[in-house]
Amino acid sequence: MSSDFESVAEQFSSINEDGMSRVSKLAHLQLTLEDRVKALEEDVKTAKRSLKEVAEEQLPAAMAEHNMTKIGLEDGSEIKINKFYNASIPKDKADMSFAWLLENGFGDLIKNQVATNFVRGQEAQANEFADELAERGMPVNSRKWVEPMSLKAWYKESTEKGISIPDELFGGYIGEKAKITTPKKG
Numbered sequence: 001m002s003s004d005f006e007s008v009a010e011q012f013s014s015i016n017e018d019g020m021s022r023v024s025k026l027a028h029l030q031l032t033l034e035d036r037v038k039a040l041e042e043d044v045k046t047a048k049r050s051l052k053e054v055a056e057e058q059l060p061a062a063m064a065e066h067n068m069t070k071i072g073l074e075d076g077s078e079i080k081i082n083k084f085y086n087a088s089i090p091k092d093k094a095d096m097s098f099a100w101l102l103e104n105g106f107g108d109l110i111k112n113q114v115a116t117n118f119v120r121g122q123e124a125q126a127n128e129f130a131d132e133l134a135e136r137g138m139p140v141n142s143r144k145w146v147e148p149m150s151l152k153a154w155y156k157e158s159t160e161k162g163i164s165i166p167d168e169l170f171g172g173y174i175g176e177k178a179k180i181t182t183p184k185k186g
Contacts, residue, residue: 059178076183081176087155088171089146097169098144109146109154 060081063069070080089097098110155172158165165172 055178056175060176063178064176078181080179080181082179084175084177085152085156085159086171086173086175087151088148089151089169090171093169094144100166100169101146106154106158109150110144111146112144 059079063071063079063081068081070078072078101107101109151170155165155170159172159174167173
């Protein structure tokens, strides 16, 4: 009987050592890959910042210096400077931004969501939510926001109409960006 036990123990030991070696190697590989992904993500962030600087600052400035808004290149590519608009509502100024929008007739941009959570067995209460919420004192999460694309479109339209918009409330920004189109290969 002891020889059976020793045989099983020996098999368990060898399987365990082989298995642990494989697990250890795979764990090391995972850590290495995680580090590589982090490094690549940082490289992508750096490249995006550099691209933005060239496309939104350096190239438009260089072309403006030579009074150019569009230029064709020898290879058939074309560089064109386009105006773009950007806006965002800083979280710490959301209340003031929403008040400004309401006071100036743009309240329809604001979306307002009120929600609560129900647990299993409260289906009937969930169906009565709209009518009974305030009376029951149920915990409510509310959220107000303006869709980013709607805000940008509104900012562009309003600015082009000459409406004065407080940039500190909306993070308003008007810039130029170079767009390079290349001929289709074909």
